[in-house]
Amino acid sequence: MNWNPDEHYKSRKVASEYDRKRFASIPGRVFNHLEKRAITKCFASLPKGCIIADAPCGTGRLAEPLLAAGYRVHGLDISDEMLEMARQRLLRFPDRFACEVVDVKASRPSEPLYDAALCARVLMHFPLDQQIEFLTGVAKLSRSIVVINHSLDSSYQRFRRRVKHWLGNQASANHPVSNAEIKVLLQQSGLREMQRYRLVSLVSEAIYIVAERIAPAPAPAQAKPQTAAAVS
Numbered sequence: 692m693n694w695n696p697d698e699h700y701k702s703r704k705v706a707s708e709y710d711r712k713r714f715a716s717i718p719g720r721v722f723n724h725l726e727k728r729a730i731t732k733c734f735a736s737l738p739k740g741c742i743i744a745d746a747p748c749g750t751g752r753l754a755e756p757l758l759a760a761g762y763r764v765h766g767l768d769i770s771d772e773m774l775e776m777a778r779q780r781l782l783r784f785p786d787r788f789a790c791e792v793v794d795v796k797a798s799r800p801s802e803p804l805y806d807a808a809l810c811a812r813v814l815m816h817f818p819l820d821q822q823i824e825f826l827t828g829v830a831k832l833s834r835s836i837v838v839i840n841h842s843l844d845s846s847y848q849r850f851r852r853r854v855k856h857w858l859g860n861q862a863s864a865n866h867p868v869s870n871a872e873i874k875v876l877l878q879q880s881g882l883r884e885m886q887r888y889r890l891v892s893l894v895s896e897a898i899y900i901v902a903e904r905i906a907p908a909p910a911p912a913q914a915k916p917q918t919a920a921a922v923s
């Protein structure tokens with residue numbers, strides 16, 4: 692399949708239709724509401740006023756409830772077209788929302804600039820090696836927790852996906868992950884799982900993980916240079 696998530700959203704048409712195509716139907720609206728609630732709950736331990744990196748921010752769909760809950764949000768996304776939708780949507784938060792175009796897979800900030808980070812609805816579009824690249828970039832943005840959303844691959848969810856496919860529905864996740872793959876993904880991205888939430892497990896494959904950064908191992912102590920006396 693040629694679908695490329697790094698390029699697909701760099702289109703005004705795609706960006707302007709994004710929310711309507713996914714979240715305008717009744718099930719879409721219910722899902723959207725439950726997902727926003729779940730994401731806000733995942734950040735409940737974070738004091739209000741903290742700044743959250745939303746990567747990728749897309750149209751600002753999930754930044755909105757975080758701003759409404761009293762956080763500041765910095766949106767990062769590879770698509771300026773998607774960010775333009777976010778700017779318009781979030782005009783009422785001029786002092787607490789800002790955004791910029793960034794390729795998160797390629798970005799490796801030398802120090803974390805944000806109190807926490809959100810990574811929603813993107814990892815499942817990439818194969819595992821690129822998921823690790825993306826999530827490593829997100830983890831490096833955060834001083835504390837990273838909230839991740841992913842699609843769980845279980846035999847039940849595979850069955851559900853097959854039924855949806857027979858019914859002519861488009862797959863929502865090209866690269867859902869098993870629990871073993873989630874472990875690899877988090878560990879190789881420098882994260883450790885703390886908590887996990889599901890929306891409605893019989894209806895949705897979406898999972899929400901609150902992870903914390905694994906402190907990098909301390910650098911080995913430098914061997915002291917030997918003095919001339921010690922050498923002799």
Ligand SMILES: C[S@@+](CC[C@H](N)C(=O)[O-])C[C@H]1O[C@@H](n2cnc3c(N)ncnc32)[C@H](O)[C@@H]1O
Nearest residue numbers: 696697700747749768769770773794795811812
């Ligand atoms: C399905 S949207 C999800 C947006 C938002 N998180 C949400 O839940 O509504 C996926 C987003 O990932 C962005 N994206 C894809 N590749 C990216 C990359 N390498 N760096 C930053 N953003 C990327 C796309 O531009 C798009 O806005």
